Amino acid sequence: MAMVDERLRAPELADNVRMREMPDSQPIRWVISAGTDRYFRVGADLAELARALDGTRGVDDLCATLGDRWDRDRVLGGLGVLETMQVLTDEDGASPPTRQSRVRFIPPLTVQISLIGTAVHRILPGPSTREMGTAPRRLVALAAAVVAVVALGCFATLVPTTIDALATKIDLGVLATVIAVSLVATAVHEYMHAWALSRYGGRVNRMGVMLFYLVPAFFCDISDAWTLDSRRRRVVVAVAGGSVQAVVFAATAIAGVCARQGGASDGVVTTLALVSATSIVMVVVNLVPFVKLDGYIALMSATDIPNLRDKSLSAFADRVRAVLFGTPAAAPLRPWLPRFGAACALVPVGLVYLAVSNWSGALAATGAVGDTIVMLLTCYLLLIVVAVIRRTVARARADGAGLVRTVVVGVLGAAVVVGVLGGVDVTRTASVSYLRTGDTTLLVSTDRATLARIGAGREVTLLTNGVVLHHRVGRAETRAGVASARFPLSAVLPTRSPDLITPGYAVVVEATLDPSAPSSGLARVEVGRTSLGRDLVDRYLWPASMRGGATDLWRWMTR
Template identity: 35%
Template sequence: MSSKTETPPVPPELLARPRLAADVSVHEPAEEGAPWLIQQGQARYFRVQPDLARLALALNGTRDHALLAEILGAPWTVDAVAGAVEKLAAGRLLDNGEAVRRSARRFKFVPPMTLQFTLVRPERMLRRISPLVRALTGRAATVAAVVLTLTGLLVLAAQSARVGAVLGQPLGLGTYLAVFAGVLATTAVHEFGHGAVLTHHGGRPGRMGVMLFYLSPAFFCDVTDGWRLPRKGQRVAVALAGIATQVVIAGGAAVASLFFSGAARDGLLVFAFVTYIAGLLNLMPFVKLDGYIALMSHLDVPHLRDRALTDARRAVAGVLFGGRHSRELPELGRWAVPFGLASMVFPLYMIATAVGLWGDTLQRVGVVGAWLMLCGVGFLGYHLVRGFARVVREARAGGAGAARIGAVAVLLTGALTAGLALVDVPYTVSAGYAVRDGGKVELLLPPSADRLVIEKGAEVRLYRVGVAAKSETGRGVIADDRATATTAPLSAFLPVRADMLPTPADGYLLRLTKSPESDLGGAVVDGGRMPAGQWIFTKYVLPAFRW
């Protein structure tokens, strides 16, 4: 979608006799009490008051402001019409004299980090299966789905010891591939569920395809048309349909694990656990996922998160810089600001958690993993800086003085600098280990690892690393700080059982103080302590530039 700066302004002569753009339409309420909607293209909907909808319907390019005010009557005046026309033009809803591009591009970039590729227009296909959807949304099917979901949770709880063990140990490559394929297929069914329920309620799903969502492969289905549904309960059902399919599939996998053993059982347990967690994360209302859409639909407040974020930024600006600030969501009372603050913090928490969980594993891969970590940390820093800049803009808009803004900014910068310089944190280097023929144990460092902390006598902890957990199983010290050029199997750097894809590595002889449980695994070298700023630079920036 083009930004406002890319759209030519409406010429004065067209503003004088305005007309809706060719890709803009006005939708009457579907039933009594439902809102009027203005639709632009396939994916933008605006709720409007009836008076503005009547004005939009009257914009045919032949009537000037005075005639429009005369035709529409109270409350419209010439000045009111002019103001409304300016707002419609600012929203790119008026004809600007240029032909509307009806793009058929399959690729679409959605800021900040999503790239979509359209595969199909699913409306016709979904209408054909509407009888099946009607049966699956009936009372009996709903009860069965709830029972299966709860039963699956009970199965995982009963096997909690086994689930913990599976998540904390390497899995076979075939099991990983099967779990990945299952998760990908589930996301496809998830999106299909959104489109099917929207079709069931009379809506029209848009595009369906694949996407890279924060560098992770997934599917998508455009259900923006759900805003045209007359009842908020219908819109909530569309939003939650994907999560419902996820947890039902997870429950089925958990129950199925009771009838298998070995790698098949482990794969089903991992798949069920991951799918339940994905459904839970999708339910979180603090990011623009299904849970947020459901909450926004239930409250019947368009752009809930964006407006709550504005209220939260204004509250922070008021505390730090002073000034007078209006509320975007006064109708929500006290909880709008806490919700906005949570919506600020939660995405940063998710990124930081992902960095903490996968950081060591990715850095063991080498330069590619190091660059992925640098991108993640850079993205986190970018959002922090952008968030502060937005708070400052809100402070300026609220009348806060430049002197106070400058003083507080200097104090915060000083406090951050002092923290980065004075607070010491433990520094470690991620690596792998292997027990070679004859019982010799080698510490294996990928090319991106920091060699400066590798010295004779440095302590090394040996780990068994799994999908979501790791446990220490051995200890040792570096017996010789002279490196030997060697290769390391994939299992030394990633939580997978596969003696394949050997990668270049430097080997250092270890002297064990506690023997590990397996011949391959992850390792962490103790690098002492260093200031937090130096730690960030050494841990996440330098590895990307070591070749």
């Protein structure tokens, strides 16, 4: 739709737009909602203009209706703001489309799939006007604090059990139980967000599943919390989900200690310890305010700054442009916003790196298909970096940055990147598994190329193959020759799985193992050093299977 101008004769709010007046205690007293996921807090003047848009008044009529404070320029300016919000009908009187896709991509690396819409309210309580008094609220808080202290003390005694379980092979039954409990707790976590919002009179628009930085999770859209009449209620809605994992943590930590004292089996104690550890980690991660998790929503609600992350990133970008290009930087809304924006910019970078590095190994095991996925994902992330640099330079030039300084900054930045990628050396390692059978120790793998790359005379570090942790249990030296072999699948997995036999390859090694070392575990071998840039290219941009496939294609085309 074209920008609002003199031709807009009778502006009208779209059918899916709703306006809600907040209590007198709120600094911004009006909320405009459009559809199911767009909310705008506006001042009294813009709300007054929006309420007058019934489709029967032109610009001149609006000036007369609104009074002497409103002239044509002010009305047109307000209509321009509403047009930017996309809350007006188009020239034909049609409302903007309200149907939302079930699948949404949220940069840089989140995909949401909506499974339940507003129908979720069939399983939610209605609004309640009952409020807990001050004395009961303090009593509940005191009881929660006592339980938390007891639970933390119990968990401290379970830490050695937890570390041992994470550093050694784990039973499939224990692992399946921990995963199942975590999934159920996460689903209830999202339901509690919806429950709290519904109790306060808000509406849940969407619930579903998502890939959050390539990690499967659930989500609940609580955007309607902005229509609640107090900051405290919005904060309660934001942290209601985390209370589920907190309760699971406390219950399993206390139960774990009781089970151990009662003589329960090691499997039961280990399961309770792992569920407790997983729950407290999820509580802590959810409270991190630098990505759009519960902690961020709570902080945004407590500070009463909508779009806190976007405003912080903008303030940080202003400071960066001011330092690099000498452009003026507007004073931030709060002094701490630029520092918060820096953290909001850096933490997702770390999450993306962890996601790509963790998944690249698993995908690489599938061969060329997995390597292709890793390459495409890396190219997408590089395009994001290029787009950010391009926007930064364009904004700096628009703000008056000189051409010479812009070029100098660009050249120096490129030189630093090239220097780091080419001048920093990293050690390349190959990860396989070791298997001890009688007096013989083997390095085993289902990938022959990995074992062949190791070669003879290499020093090998032998470790436990835990789900998360790996403790050193010995060392070895490789001999020459890769041979076909058959070995238990459990030798290459971090679980105590049934002894299924799988074909693969093996290399004999001279090993020195600790007496308590398990019969199989992880083996890491240094296979050389290379530049950081070459290592990143070989792992993410042009993996070995891609190079081999390209070579085969070239040979076929030129034969």
